[in-house]
Amino acid sequence: MNLAARVLSRSLPTLVDDGSRPLHAQDLAGLAPEAQGETLAVCVRRADDLVKLIVAADGVVDRLLLLSASASPADVARLRQAVGVTRLVSDRDDLEDVIHPQDVLEPGVPSHGGRPTQWLITTSGTTGPAKVVRHDLASLTRTIRLEDGQLSGARWGLLYDPTRFAGLQVVLHALCGDGSLLVPPPGTAFADAVALLARLGCDHLSATPSLWRRILMHPAATDLPLKRVTLGGEPADAMVLGALRRTYPEARVSHIYASTEAGVGFTVTDGRPGFPAAYLEPGRLRGAALTVKDGMLWVRNDVAPSSYVGGDALAVDEDGFVATGDRVSVEDDRVLFLGRAGSGINVGGVTVDPQTVEAVLYEHRQVRLCRVGSRSSPVTGALVTADVVPDHDADEATLRRELQALCRERLVREAVPRKIDFVADLELSAAGKVVR
Amino acid sequence: MNGSDLRHAIEGTFADVWEMEKPDAPQPTLQDDTVLLETGLDSLAFAVFVGDLEDRLGYDPFVLSTEAYYPRTFGEFVAFYARFADHAQTDS
Numbered sequence: 468m469n470l471a472a473r474v475l476s477r478s479l480p481t482l483v484d485d486g487s488r489p490l491h492a493q494d495l496a497g498l499a500p501e502a503q504g505e506t507l508a509v510c511v512r513r514a515d516d517l518v519k520l521i522v523a524a525d526g527v528v529d530r531l532l533l534l535s536a537s538a539s540p541a542d543v544a545r546l547r548q549a550v551g552v553t554r555l556v557s558d559r560d561d562l563e564d565v566i567h568p569q570d571v572l573e574p575g576v577p578s579h580g581g582r583p584t585q586w587l588i589t590t591s592g593t594t595g596p597a598k599v600v601r602h603d604l605a606s607l608t609r610t611i612r613l614e615d616g617q618l619s620g621a622r623w624g625l626l627y628d629p630t631r632f633a634g635l636q637v638v639l640h641a642l643c644g645d646g647s648l649l650v651p652p653p654g655t656a657f658a659d660a661v662a663l664l665a666r667l668g669c670d671h672l673s674a675t676p677s678l679w680r681r682i683l684m685h686p687a688a689t690d691l692p693l694k695r696v697t698l699g700g701e702p703a704d705a706m707v708l709g710a711l712r713r714t715y716p717e718a719r720v721s722h723i724y725a726s727t728e729a730g731v732g733f734t735v736t737d738g739r740p741g742f743p744a745a746y747l748e749p750g751r752l753r754g755a756a757l758t759v760k761d762g763m764l765w766v767r768n769d770v771a772p773s774s775y776v777g778g779d780a781l782a783v784d785e786d787g788f789v790a791t792g793d794r795v796s797v798e799d800d801r802v803l804f805l806g807r808a809g810s811g812i813n814v815g816g817v818t819v820d821p822q823t824v825e826a827v828l829y830e831h832r833q834v835r836l837c838r839v840g841s842r843s844s845p846v847t848g849a850l851v852t853a854d855v856v857p858d859h860d861a862d863e864a865t866l867r868r869e870l871q872a873l874c875r876e877r878l879v880r881e882a883v884p885r886k887i888d889f890v891a892d893l894e895l896s897a898a899g900k901v902v903r
Numbered sequence: 904m905n906g907s908d909l910r911h912a913i914e915g916t917f918a919d920v921w922e923m924e925k926p927d928a929p930q931p932t933l934q935d936d937t938v939l940l941e942t943g944l945d946s947l948a949f950a951v952f953v954g955d956l957e958d959r960l961g962y963d964p965f966v967l968s969t970e971a972y973y974p975r976t977f978g979e980f981v982a983f984y985a986r987f988a989d990h991a992q993t994d995s
Contacts, residue, residue: 658940677946683973685940710971815946845965846950871923885951886958 469526469584470604471495471577473643479620481647483515486663490515496572498523502554504582510534510543510557514629514650516568518642520556523572525604526580532587532599533630536653542597550587550599588632591817591879600632606768608639609754621646621695624669626660626678632725633699637673646671658685665690673697673723676707677815677847683710691715699723700816701848702804705740712738732766733757741795741803756788759802764791792818812840814881815847821903824851824884827877833858833866836893838901839884853884856893863889904960909988910981916955917944924948935978962990 474482474492483490496519507528509520517533524531532550534543540561547555557565586607589597623641625648627634641648649667651660664672665687672691674682676698682688693715698707703722711720724732724742733752735742747757756767765788783789794805812819821839828837836856841849857866867887874883894902904912914933921930921944931942944952957963964987974980 656941656943657945658938661940677950680973681940681946681949684975686938686975706971710973713971815950842954844950844954845963846953847946850950850954880947885954 469578469580470639470642471522471526472579474522475576475579477642477645479645479647482642483518483648483650484622484667485514485650485652486667487652488515490518495519495522495577497575497577498527499571499573502571503527503580504529505553506530506532506551508532508534508543508547508550508552508555509630510536510538510555510559510562510565511568512536512558512653514625514638514648516558517629518638518648519572520568521638522642523577525584525586526582527578528584529582530585530587533589533635535589535597535628535630537628538589538597546589546597546599588635589630590632607635608643609768619645621671622667622669623648624664624667624672624691625650626664626672626674633673633675636723636725640671657681661685661691662687665692668692671695671697673699675700675816676703677701679707679711680846683714689714693718696720697723699725701813703740708738708740739801741801744797744800744802747797747802758788759795759797760784760788762794762796762805764793764795764802765789766791812851813848814841814844814850817879817881819851819879819882821851824853824874824878824882827874828853828855828870828884830877831866831870831873833861834870836901838893838903840903842886847881850885851882852886852888854888854890854893856891857889904988904991906985909960909985912959913956913981913984916959917952920944920948920952920955924951933977935976935981937977938975939977939980940975956984960984960988960991962987964990 474495477492480491480493481489482492505528507524507530509517509531511517511520521531532546532552534546543562555562555565556568556571558568559565583603586602586604587599588602589599591597621641621644623637623646625634625637627637629635629638638648640646649664649669651663655663661682670692672693679698694717696711696715696718699722708720708722719736720738722735724735732755733742733746745751747759749756754769756769758765765784767786767788792811795802796805812821824839825837828834834855835858838854840852840854842852844850855870857863870887871883917933918930925943928943931937953963953965964983967987967990972983974983
């Protein structure tokens with residue numbers, strides 16, 4: 468069944484509610500004939516437009532690329548070319564050569580098309596340019612079970628970007644699971660978004676631990692009638708899990724571990740950090756497998772093995788497992804997350820590559836050597852820091868300001884070093900590389 | 904550091920972080936009942952704020968506290984810091 472067939476077989480009519488203009492099943496539309504079989508890219512600001520487009524396109528277009536509404540024009544152009552997009556649908560006025568959603572949607576029931584549409588999802592990078600990962604509806608909806616009574620009538624709050632993997636999971640759970648999507652309108656301030664979700668009766672909410680810590684700071688947090696609390700994107704520590712269980716005693720608290728590359732991994736609902744070692748047993752997870760090799764977690768998606776589009780190859784071993792980059796330790800009946808392997812720094816769910824940040828710092832001619840690291844943060848997990856060996860004639864205060872301005876210009880906010888220390892020297896290895 | 908010095912240090916750090924993160928927005932006035940989330944500081948800026956306070960004061964109550972406590976208002980935030988003030992480790 469394509470997405471349209473699944474959505475049209477629902478019993479509840481409301482699909483999306485933003486507090487003023489709900490989208491009902493009867494408002495859905497089909498895709499204009501000329502767009503069929505194409506590589507369609509979608510870049511829209513409103514969630515209801517996104518829902519209409521994905522329902523119209525799945526099963527009808529060859530490939531469907533979802534672009535974030537906040538993607539820069541340069542990124543959009545780059546991805547368009549890398550993927551071979553034949554048609555870009557957008558309501559933005561800063562993009563070239565676009566078709567407005569109204570011009571590609573046709574009144575009428577969306578088609579129960581049988582074409583095996585590839586869904587192309589982007590992941591965020593340290594400087595912004597995203598990679599594209601290939602999925603299909605089957606791999607994206609692997610964990611949605613219609614027979615799960617808790618899903619029907621669920622009111623899913625959306626605080627994530629709906630075009631990224633985590634947000635798309637929420638969207639598809641709501642659409643395919645007979646629930647509705649509660650979406651604060653674009654530009655809503657975070658505090659107002661939480662208040663709106665409480666007012667709309669949000670009972671299923673998915674967010675990163677960093678976002679949850681902020682939600683818990685909101686006076687309206689206790690007004691959210693939550694039955695299902697989901698955490699993902701970052702390790703969930705015992706503190707935030709405990710606070711959520713106490714604040715929402717009626718709710719089931721789950722921590723989802725997933726990677727965009729491998730698709731949904733698994734869910735933990737026992738309220739403890741990490742996951743049961745039993746999940747490592749073959750056949751234990753539906754449609755996926757987990758294994759630990761040399762202290763790192765590897766995942767295999769058995770429904771639809773995914774891969775990067777546009778030239779990059781995923782690191783896949785001979786049994787089809789993908790390296791997640793997460794270091795783990797197995798202790799008795801539990802597997803615990805130790806942090807990222809190699810050098811990736813997790814800042815509020817965004818993975819920052821230190822070498823990319825260093826490359827930006829090196830663009831300033833007064834930086835002789837630098838090393839980017841992290842400091843732990845109880846709020847976002849980690850913050851990026853940098854040690855810099857400056858030129859002799861550099862004025863430190865001025866250089867610090869200039870480096871921060873440079874980083875703000877070239878990198879996503881999470882990657883900007885928050886603490887820049889000037890040091891006399893940095894140790895070099897025998898190979899001449901800065902020792903981390 | 905006494906109570907009003909602590910509050911002053913926290914306000915000053917907040918102002919510095921705001922200036923870096925939201926230079927085009929007017930500085931909010933921080934009163935006891937000001938809801939932190941409604942000031943407009945997002946998760947990342949808040950993390951920077953807490954990190955800068957640790958550098959300035961020598962401690963981080965979010966790390967020291969054994970219970971998961973999330974202050975909602977500025978008054979609660981200052982009181983939270985005051986509670987752990989004897990953990991301050993500064994060079995002076």
